[in-house]
Structures are given as structure tokens and as C-alpha cells.
Amino acid sequence: MSEAEEKLVAEMKSGKVEAFEEIVRRYGTRIYNLAYCLTGDKMDSQDITQDVFLTIYNKINTFEGKSALSTWIYRIVLNVSYMKLRGRKRERYISIDDSIPQYREDGGHLHPIKDWSKERDKVLLSNETKEVIWKAINKLQEKERIVFILRDVQGLSNEEVSEILGISIPAVKTRLHHSRLFLRKKLSNYFDEFK
Numbered sequence: 341m342s343e344a345e346e347k348l349v350a351e352m353k354s355g356k357v358e359a360f361e362e363i364v365r366r367y368g369t370r371i372y373n374l375a376y377c378l379t380g381d382k383m384d385s386q387d388i389t390q391d392v393f394l395t396i397y398n399k400i401n402t403f404e405g406k407s408a409l410s411t412w413i414y415r416i417v418l419n420v421s422y423m424k425l426r427g428r429k430r431e432r433y434i435s436i437d438d439s440i441p442q443y444r445e446d447g448g449h450l451h452p453i454k455d456w457s458k459e460r461d462k463v464l465l466s467n468e469t470k471e472v473i474w475k476a477i478n479k480l481q482e483k484e485r486i487v488f489i490l491r492d493v494q495g496l497s498n499e500e501v502s503e504i505l506g507i508s509i510p511a512v513k514t515r516l517h518h519s520r521l522f523l524r525k526k527l528s529n530y531f532d533e534f535k
Contacts, residue, residue, distance in 0.1 A: 345409045352400045360397060367410070368393075370494070371417050377489045378421040380478060391420045407503055414496075414504045418486065469530075476526040480519050487512055488519040 341349075351359035368389065375388035395416050403412055477485060490501045491512070498516075502509045 341405050341408050346405065349400065349403060349405065349409060363396060363409075363413075364393060367413055370410075371413065374414065374417050374489065374494060375421050377477075377493055378418075378486070379424060380474065384424050388417065388420050388424055392416050395420065408500075411500065411503050414490070414500075418504070472530050473523075473527065476523050479526065480522060484515045484519040484522070487515040488523075491516050492520075 348359050348362060352363065371392050372385050372389045375385040375392075376382065379385055379388065392413070396413065399416075403409070477488065480488060486505065487501055490496045490504065491498065496504070498509050498512045501512045505512070
């Protein structure tokens with residue numbers, strides 16, 4: 341944890357309102373964006389953001405400083421988001437066969453995946469494209485989806501994702517790899533239309 345974060349946490353623990361306001365300024369957008377990525381709902385994301393700040397305010401004295409402040413905050417966002425999703429009682433199931441590639445005897449892909457990454461500049465990220473991408477992301481299994489969102493959407497490192505989720509770095513890499521393969525397969529037909 342940096343000296344600036346240590347000072348901020350100490351001020352927050354001593355009851356300085358300005359320190360809490362600084363945490364809101366620093367993390368408000370990130371908290372909302374992660375909550376939105378997880379729930380896909382603006383109202384739920386606003387509720388989650390509010391609940392996260394209440395939790396930070398009420399639980400700052402339990403923060404021991406063993407990890408970065410941002411890591412602790414991301415854990416809170418994940419927990420509050422999971423509670424919100426459980427409350428919705430929505431469960432999405434997807435076949436594991438859809439996320440595992442199939443191979444021929446010679447080691448090549450049974451169903452070759454076209455590389456549309458070189459053509460990406462031709463596709464403007466319109467609302468329709470964003471919607472298609474988020475629908476595909478939301479079809480990922482929860483464990484893979486959260487790793488993908490933290491790593492590729494939020495831009496966190498493998499080490500940060502590992503620490504936030506309490507899993508090993510190889511597990512992060514495996515889940516990220518599976519999610520990327522799944523998304524590549526799901527999105528390749530959509531992007532093929534623009535060639």
C-alpha cells in the first residue's frame with residue numbers, strides 16, 4: 341500500500357469526512373463501472389455503488405492494510421454485486437462444451453476460428469456492437485466472466501485479479517484464456533459480416 345493510501349486510510353479511520361470524500365472521488369466511477377459490468381443494470385449499479393460506500397465507511401476500521409486499498413474495495417464491490425445478483429434469483433447456465441475448444445488428431449482446431457482482429461478498425465463500436473459484445477460476455481460462466489471483466493475491461497493485472505479473487509495466478513490465466521476463446525467463438529460470426 342502506498343504512503344498516500346496509508347494516510348488516506350488513517351484519516352478515514354480517525355473520522356475525517358474529507359478522507360471519505362476523497363475515496364468517493366477516486367473510486368466512485370470504478371465502483372459503478374465494475375458493478376455495471378457485473379449486473380448490466382444501471383439502477384442495480386447505482387444501488388451497489390451506494391452500498392459499497394456504506395460498507396467502506398462502516399468497515400474501514402477492519403481494513404488491515406495487508407493489500408492495496410483498491411483491492412479491498414474491489415472485493416467489496418464483488419461481494420455486494422454477488423448479493424444483488426443472488427437477490428434477483430437469475431441463474432444462467434451454459435454448456436461447458438461451448439467454452440472448451442475441440443481439436444483434431446493433428447492438434448489443430450476442429451472448428452477453425454477466423455481471425456477478425458485485423459479487421460477491427462472497420463467495425464465501429466456502435467451501440468449495436470457493444471450490445472452484442474456484452475450479451476456474449478454475459479453468457480460466460482460467472483468465474484470466467486469476473487476474471488475477464490477485471491482483467492480485460494477494468495485493466496487490472498493478473499496479480500491484482502489473483503489477489504482480489506483469492507485464486508492463483510495460473511487460475512486467473514486459465515479462466516481468462518477460456519473466456520477469450522469462448523468470446524472469440526461467439527463473436528466471430530458477428531464480425532465476419534463486416535469483412
